[in-house]
Every structure is written in C-alpha cells, then in structure tokens.
Amino acid sequence: xxxxxxxxxxxxxxxxxxxxxxxxxxxxxxxxxxxxxxxxxxxxxxxxxxxxxxxxxxxxxxxxxxxxxxxxxxxxxxxxxxxxxxxxxxxxxxxxxxx
Numbered sequence: 001x002x003x004x005x006x007x008x009x010x011x012x013x014x015x016x017x018x019x020x021x022x023x024x025x026x027x028x029x030x031x032x033x034x035x036x037x038x039x040x041x042x043x044x045x046x047x048x049x050x051x052x053x054x055x056x057x058x059x060x061x062x063x064x065x066x067x068x069x070x071x072x073x074x075x076x077x078x079x080x081x082x083x084x085x086x087x088x089x090x091x092x093x094x095x096x097x098x099x
C-alpha cells in the first residue's frame with residue numbers, strides 16, 4: 001500500500017495520480033501499486049511538477065512495515081529515530097539540537 005500526501009498539486013498531475021490511486025480527501029492519494037509503478041509515478045511527478053511537494057508512506061519489510069519519504073518541502077517530514085519512522089511537524093537540524 002502507498003499513501004501520497006501532496007501539496008500544490010497541478011490539475012494534470014492530480015488527474016494522472018487518480019489512474020492508480022483513490023483520493024479519499026483532496027490531495028491525499030491511497031493505492032496498492034508495486035514498487036516499479038510507484039517509482040515511475042514519482043519520477044513522472046518530479047520531472048513535471050517541480051513546485052509540488054509530497055510525503056510518501058509506502059509498505060516496506062521492516063519492523064513497522066512501512067517507510068516514510070518526502071520530496072520537495074512538505075509541511076511535515078518523515079524522520080527515522082532509532083529504526084522507527086515518525087512524522088515530525090517541526091524538525092530541528094542536528095547542528096542546532098540541544099542534546
């Protein structure tokens with residue numbers, strides 16, 4: 001399963017995403033696609049919608065059974081902490097971290 005949470009989605013890209021995913025809420029796309037299809041869709045988006053940002057949650061064979069990736073500058077980012085994926089709203093760069 002793959003979940004895409006998009007910001008600033010152009011209508012053409014939104015229509016293209018609806019070929020493989022359902023859109024339960026505006027700019028939230030959910031679908032079960034294989035890795036190759038997911039990578040081709042993301043490659044197409046990166047080539048044709050440079051102003052768009054994505055938070056991508058996809059199935060992976062790890063302890064949580066998913067991974068989080070981001071592309072562009074989404075409002076929230078996936079962060080790996082001690083092997084667990086979390087979603088962070090405000091990320092502090094490591095060089096500014098007090099601990």
